[in-house]
Amino acid sequence: DSGVTQTPKHLITATGQRVTLRCSPRSGDLSVYWYQQSLDQGLQFLIQYYNGEERAKGNILERFSAQQFPDLHSELNLSSLELGDSALYFCASSVGGSVDIQYFGAGTRLSVL
Amino acid sequence: AQSVTQPDIHITVSEGASLELRCNYSYGATPYLFWYVQSPGQGLQLLLKYFSGDTLVQGIKGFEAEFKRSQSSFNLRKPSVHWSDAAEYFCAVGAIGPGTPLVFGKGTRLSVIA
Numbered sequence: 001d002s003g004v005t006q007t008p009k010h011l012i013t014a015t016g017q018r019v020t021l022r023c024s025p026r027s028g029d030l031s032v033y034w035y036q037q038s039l040d041q042g043l044q045f046l047i048q049y050y051n052g053e054e055r056a057k058g059n060i061l062e063r064f065s066a067q068q069f070p071d072l073h074s075e076l077n078l079s080s081l082e083l084g085d086s087a088l089y090f091c092a093s094s095v096g097g098s099v100d101i102q103y104f105g106a107g108t109r110l111s112v113l
Numbered sequence: 114a115q116s117v118t119q120p121d122i123h124i125t126v127s128e129g130a131s132l133e134l135r136c137n138y139s140y141g142a143t144p145y146l147f148w149y150v151q152s153p154g155q156g157l158q159l160l161l162k163y164f165s166g167d168t169l170v171q172g173i174k175g176f177e178a179e180f181k182r183s184q185s186s187f188n189l190r191k192p193s194v195h196w197s198d199a200a201e202y203f204c205a206v207g208a209i210g211p212g213t214p215l216v217f218g219k220g221t222r223l224s225v226i227a
Contacts (some may be wrong), residue, residue, distance in 0.1 A: 002158070004156075042218070042219045043220075092157075101147075104149070104158070
């Protein structure tokens with residue numbers, strides 16, 4: 001158990017809908033990262049928050065947004081969902097904002113039908 | 114920008130045989146290198162990391178990796194594979210400084226046969 005909690009484990013929804021994925025980092029970790037894993041693209045970095053502030057942005061679509069709350073949990077919001085958004089979404093956390101060990105949650109599997 | 118190449122998409126080895134998974138990276142400065150393992154339906158678990166110092170690093174589950182700067186490689190090895198090692202293995206590179214998330218390779222799927 002990495003100590004990173006992601007909910008829900010599975011999500012099935014329809015095109016055009018909006019969903020929210022939740023991540024609770026390990027105790028003491030200030031950084032949260034979101035990654036998308038798909039068969040064709042592999043593991044792609046989406047966005048990073050550090051202590052409530054956006055720190056880095058990767059290949060995140062405009063339809064996607066995220067935030068980190070004062071208690072350090074994070075939410076990834078996906079809207080106007082398309083079939084191609086079906087993927088495994090991982091959250092990872094680390095102690096600091098620079099390179100250190102990232103611990104991954106078990107992921108949320110999103111299926112858009 | 115960093116990049117990682119894992120040349121082997123799928124490798125099959127016999128139980129008890131040795132294993133080497135290849136990883137090549139591209140990065141202009143000293144890289145920070147990681148190997149993660151993903152079992153089916155699971156998240157990624159860190160096997161080992163290289164930040165600096167000894168270029169041969171030991172990890173969990175009997176794995177080791179060697180950093181070779183001249184070859185821009187960070188290959189993962191295990192002397193004797195167990196059936197439970199069947200999983201997807203990812204090499205990743207990071208850079209120092211804030212806002213530098215990991216860049217992952219596409220992964221190598223390891224199958225273990227009796």
